[in-house]
Structures are given as C-alpha cells and as structure tokens.
Amino acid sequence: MIKPVAQRILVVWGLIIGALLAWLWFSVSHHHVRMNADVLDVLQINDPYAEAAEQASQGVANRALLFFAHPETDVSKASIKYMLAHLAGHPLIASCYLNPGAELHSEELVAFYAQYGNYLLSDDARHALQNGDYHYLARNYFSLLSQPGNPLVSASIARAPLLNVADWLTANLQSNHWQNDAPFLYVAQGETRYYPLFIELSGASLNANNAETTSADLQHLIDTLQQQYPQLVVLRSGVIFHTAAISEQAKAESTLLSMVSLVAVALLSLWRLRTLLPIVALFLTIGVSVVAGLAALASIFNEIQVLALVFAVSLTGVAVDYAYHVLLTARYYRLSGLPLARKLLPALVAGGLTTILSYLLLLTLPVVLLKQVAVFMVVGVLAAVTFALTALCWWPLPGRFYAPLRPLPQLTGLNGVVLFLLAAVVLVSSSQLTFSDDIRLFNSSPPHLLEQEARIAKLVGSEQYPRLLFFRASDKQQVLQRMAQIRGAIKQHIASPSALQGLDLWLPDERRQMENQQLLQKAVQSAALAEVLSYLNTSAIVSLNTPTPLLKESNLPRQLTLLAPPVLSDGEHWIGAMRYAGALSAQQLAAISQLLDFELHFYDKPALLSAAMQKLRVYVLQFLLVALFCVTAMMLIRYGWRSGAAGALLPGLAIGLALVCNQLFFGYLTLFHLLGSVLVLALLIDYVVFLQEHGKRPHVLESITLSAVTSVFAFGLLAFSETQAILHFGSMVFCGVSIGWLLCFTLPPEWLRSRT
C-alpha cells in the first residue's frame, strides 16, 4: 500500500518527467536541436584555411573507389564491367564510372587542346627553346612521326602540325599516377596493374544503415568475382566502407557489452536487493537524471555533440551511487520518508555539491563539448540528488526487502606507510607518463580496411584525410602562375612531383601561354626547323602564324576542372589549392617556400586534428587537476585536516595508480584515459563522502561495492571494445574504480570523520 505522501511525490515526479520528455520531443522533432554525430567536429581545427579545405574536399565523403588487380589484366577489366552491370540502378549509388573525366575520350582531349596548339609546350620543350635549342623541336617531331600508330600524333597533327601538343599531352599524362588503357584508367605497381572503378554515392548512403547495405551489396559482388577468379585482388577506399565497418562493429560490441552488463547488474541488484521494486527505483533514478540533463542541453544548445553524451554517461554511475546509498541506508536503519531523508541529506548534498562544483569548472574551458558535458552532469546530478531525497526516500519497499542480510566482510590494511608508498609510486611514475594525441590512433576501422587505404594512398595518393597546399593570389591568372611556381619548386625538392594535383596542369596561365607562343614563333623562324617546315603544307604553315584565342578556364571541359581542387575566393583574395599526396616535412616545406615569393600554407589535416586533440587533452588535464584541488579543499573544510586529507588523497591516488597501470599496459595515455579519470573522480567522491558521513557501516560498504561493481560492469566492460577511444575510457574506469574500491574498503576507520 503506497502512502498518500509517497503517491503525491511520485505524481509530481511523473509530471516533471512527462514535461521534460515533452520538451525534449518538441525540441528534437522541430529541429530546434540537432544531434551532431561527427566526432571530428568536436576537434576545432585552428587553421586559416580550414574553411577553404572544407570546400576543396567537398563531396569526398560521397565517393568510393575500388581497385581490381589480377595477373591477367583482361580479368580485372571484365570484373569492372561486371560491377558496372550489376550496380546500375542501385538505389544508393548515384553513378559508377571508369574515369573521373569519363565523358571526355582521349581523342576529344587531343582535339580540344589542338585548338590551342600555338600556346602549349611541355616543360622539356619550353626549357630547350628558352635555351635556344630549336633542334629539340625537330628531333622530337621526327621521333614522334616515326612511331607506328601513336594516336596523339594522328589526332593532333592537323591542328598542331609541329606536334608540340602531342608532346605536351604525353608529358602531362605521364606526370599523373593514372595511366590510360582506354576506356579504363589504371595505376601500375611493379608488374601489377590496378584498375579503378569510381563510385559516386547518393546523399543518403552515408547514413550508417544505408552504408552497411551498400557496402554489403558491393561485397557480395566482389565475393562472386573472387570465387570465379581466386587471384583477383580488390582494394577499397572511401568513407562508406569505414562507416559500415565501424557501425557493424559498434552494433555487435554494444549489443554484446550492454547485454552482459545489463544482465550482470540486474542479477547483482536482485541478489542484494531481493525484490524488483528497488531495482525499478534504481533505473528510475538513472532515467530522471538523464532526462533532466538532456532537457537542459536541449534548452541551452542548438547542436548537441553525441560525444558529449557518451562521456556524460558518468551521470548514470553517479545516479546509481545515490540510489544504492538511499536504498541500503533505508534497509540498515529500517527508515523511510522524512527520517530517512534527514539522515541522508548531509551525505547526498555533500557528494552532489562536490561533483557539481567539479563539473562546473568545465564551463570555464573554451570547448563546447566540455561545456555540454558540464551542463548535462550538473543538471543530471542535481536531479538525481533531488529524486533520491524525495521520491526514493518515500519509495514503497516490501517487507522482504528489510530482512537482515549477511554483511560484506570488513577489510583493513591500508596504513600510513602503504599510503605513502603508493603516493610515492604515483609521484615517481608521473614523470614517466606520456600522452599520445595522434589522431590516427583513434581510427577504429578494421585493420584490413586501413591496410587497403594505405595501399591505395601509395598507389594514387588518395588519402582518407586530404593534404592540401594553399596560397593566396590577387586574381585567377596569378593563381595559375603560382601553381606552376610551386610545381617547379616541389620538383626541385621531392622526387615524385606527380603527387601534386592542380588546375595549372590542364590550364597554363595566360602569361605562360603567350611566352610559349613567342618561343614557338622564334623556333619556326630558325633554320633548325627548316626541314620540318618543308613537310608542312601551306595551310599548316599559315595556321602556325594565325592568331588564335588563348586557352581560358571558361573553355576548359568541366571534366578536366574536376581533376583538380577548385580555385576559391574569400571575397578579398583568390585562394589556390593543390592536392598533395605524400609526406612533406617542415624542412622540405621551408626549402620549397624559400623558392617562392609568396606564402605557401600546408594544410595537413591529420596533423591539425592531432593538434586539436592535444589542446582538448590539455584542457581536460587542467580540469582534472583543478577538480582534485577543489575536492581537497571541500574535504578539508568539511571533514578537518586528517579525515579531509585522507578523503582527498584517496581519489587522487586511485586515479594516479590507474593512469600508471594504463601507461604500463598501452605504453601511452590519451585524452580518453583522462575522460575516464573524470568518471572515476565523480564516483570516488561519492564513496569517500558516504564513508566520511556514515563511517564504514555495512550498508555504506555494500552501497559502495554495488556501485563499484555496477560501474565496472557498465563502463569497465568497455575495455573489451575494439574502438581505441572506448577501450582507453573503459580500461581507465575499470582500473580506477577497482583501485578506488579497494582503497575505500581497506581505509582505517580512524581516518574517517564518522568512525562508527
């Protein structure tokens, strides 16, 4: 039978939860609040060209690339044709093609550039003519004409009779990783040819479920081909494959881990609490705090980082603490209602306030993610404490619940010497702790996909994270001129300039075109070309002297402009972008920059993300240290010097030892170890406060044990995750909570304010 006061309290809480849920539903369904699941958005890249890089890389996520390689090239080509035939009409695939400039056949390419024959010279030809070596053109002319069946010669000679366009195109096509095997492209590595199939995905395909479907469909076709041709190698590159693999992995992991932890927590609670009603109270406490935290986030922020919620799960651990403490105190003292609330008020308020004050510190940091964690935690803890002191204290519990239970054994053993030794271990080891912020560490894609990405990056330089070279210019012509300068400078310092993609390759700047024309004119007038000219008919010779329009960007076929990053404008300047595949050390960049009379900026996304990660990690470390300081201050103020110092030392020691264990295990620490430390701190504050307020009584030890075991099952199991970030977080919580629990259990009662 529920008492009328309890009924009223529960009704009020029912109304509050209903109102909060309605507000949440309204905010999310009316798009006042957007959930942002892109983890990388959390890391604020501090780079003046970040926006330009975003524009230059637009649409990259919607592209996928498959490479087919077989000792018999015909098999690779047949496989691609099979894929094309079977992917046509796929609802999540917009198009598949063999060549990014697919609609432009090689003869059309030659015909297009032959119109501008008087303006195009290969670097070698230009260099020779600039040095007065006009015989170069003659030698090249006869050499090209001697070749049997050169399609570039046949297609260009009528419009560019000196064959300089055939020479220019040969050089241009060679400076590309991609080779032509019409209608296919391919990349050669040793004796093996890798033929690509480019896939343009529809916008919806990057949603996790659709990515899984599309990836599975592609895999099915690949499996069929590989059954038929066992030697066929297929390499994959594209965000979609990583999204699908990570999503599948996360689903499998979360299903397994959540099932295991849920069953373990339910069985444990049922064993110690005996009936279902207290377990309902437990889950309701978690539910109320989470709903309150979410409603606060939805009211303050327009966009909520999903990662903030992931790390704010600490709240569930803290809420469970309060619930266990209320229920077990109720059983120990056989109290309920107001007397129970009075008994618990100091411990819950002290524990809650310390946690709230610690998390409030996060609001001072200039990182939205951490501000969101703070808001969620502060409001959630407030709701959990209020719910515990009101609803839980009046919670209807059956008589069976109050029957005495065999208490957990009391353990001691921690003494001043042990504590000193442990503190010394932490202090000495702290200088050995090393942090790694390399973003690539957190790539949770399966190793086979990463290996394929690496192989493709080696083949064509198409990396998962684009590296770009940026510079500013006053107009588009200067952009093209500067691209040519960069290309020349890179050629001097790096062996493989083919890793550089820019518009200048297909569109020489107008100044260069006019210089080329003058060089050609001089060559035509020289004696060195007399024999060549003797072959040309009148119309061909006239065409060499007839002015034609310059090659301009507006004339360039669209397919060619797609081969290079776009030229952008920031309203004031033009921004030139060149895609660069490969490593560029600071020394190389400095040497290249020295050859240029303008500033060259290397946009290295992996390095920038790592720097952002480091910044975030430093903030969290600062927060953790200040939070530990605040906890110490509060403990000293409330519990006096001896008890306060012991209480403050315990969470610090547990976190320190857990960090040392993780350093030994992983060889480094990351941001996610520190985020795990924040949860450990929040939990240990409660344990210490309950011990200080109520002493090492059986119900206190039991609530601490149940909370610790629950936390280890709920969060510590994450240490079995394949995802590095989650693994680090879980491992830290597992170690921290386990060590913290052991320290609490072995703490001598005389070090506590309440010694009973």
Add this chain to the structure above:
Amino acid sequence: MNKGYIVGLLLVLLPVISFAQSAWPEPQAHAGTFRQTKHIAVLTRPFVSSGRYQFTPESGLLWHTLLPVANQLSITDKGVFRVSGEGQQEALTTDQGISQLLLALISGDQKKLNMMFRINTHESGMLLTPTDSTIGNLFEKIELTRDQQQLLHIVLHEPAGNYTEITLHPR
C-alpha cells in the same frame, strides 16, 4: 532445302573456311628491317622512316628507327616505351589497346585479332575491320599482306583519311 538458302550459307561460310585453311602459324620470333611511310593530309609529301625490328613473343617488339632520326621503341603488352641510349625505358603510352594491337598485327596472333576485328581473308592476306569502337576511333581498317610464312606489309587506315604503310623485310 531451298537452293538460295544453301548458296547464302556457303557465301557466309566461305570466308570462315578460307580463314581456317589459311590460318597463320602461332606467333614466332622474327626480325628484319622496315620502311614506314606516313601519308598525312597536312604533309606535302609522305614521311618515310626506316630501321630494324625484332619480335619475340616473350619480350614483344623492338622498333629501332635509324632514319631520319635514331630512336628506339619497345612495344610490349604493357605499353609503348622509349628506350634511351643507356637502355632505360620511358613510357610513352601505357594504353594496352594500342600496344596489344601493334603486337597482334606484327605477330599475326589470330586469336587476339579476332577479338578486335572482323577479318576478311584473301589469298595474300587479310582485311581487318575493327569491331571494337576504341580501335575504330583510331583505325578505319587495316590491311595485312604476307607470303607463306611471313608478314610483309601492313597498311593502317585512319578515319580522317591518313594512312601508314609499313613494309617489312624479314631476315
């Protein structure tokens, strides 16, 4: 059976029977000298080049032009490569379509030619008409002339009317 039908059938089968009877031997190594004449509309006179060639099924075709300028090409099923004086190779084209076509022509590899062309054989050779549009963009037709053992003459007709004659003098 209708007589007209039988005559029609014979007319259809005749080139096939003739082709089967005159089937070329398997590609074999051969070498000799060549003379290549290019007839191009924009040129006032044919462009003539000459030199030596050497074909082996394993390493492909070595095309060594001696006149009017010396240069050496290596044509393999991987592409066409310029061979420098030091023996280093630089790819001119890696288009297998081109290189495999040239190799099939010079070696008389009927299996490969059949995949690319409709073949009409006559007593002294073949007329090849591309069935593949990629080759069709390059060559309208190709004439091959041979004696009992060797290929002697190739004429490559381009769609724009230009054509190249290659005369081989096997050793």
